[in-house]
Amino acid sequence: MRLIDKCHLKRPFYGARRIRGWLEDQGRIVNRKRIQRLIRMMGLTAIYSKRNTSKAAQAHKIYPFAQRLNH
Secondary structure (H helix, E strand, O other), rough: OOOHHHHOOOOOOHHHHHHHHHHOOOOOOHHHHHHHHHHHHHHHOOOOOOOOOOOOOOOOOOOOOOOOOOO
């Protein structure tokens, strides 16, 4: 867990698979699912850009909603 924390502090965007690869480079052979479990237990999450679907482009024209006319 100390090595996982050390890796996470250096590269907070790494997930369980990349941390496993980093640990292999350090000479530790560990199963990915074990890494995943320990990461969850430590409360760590990878930092990465999330979807931004709610934000409109600034150059995009905003159309008013069509209003129904009662006749």
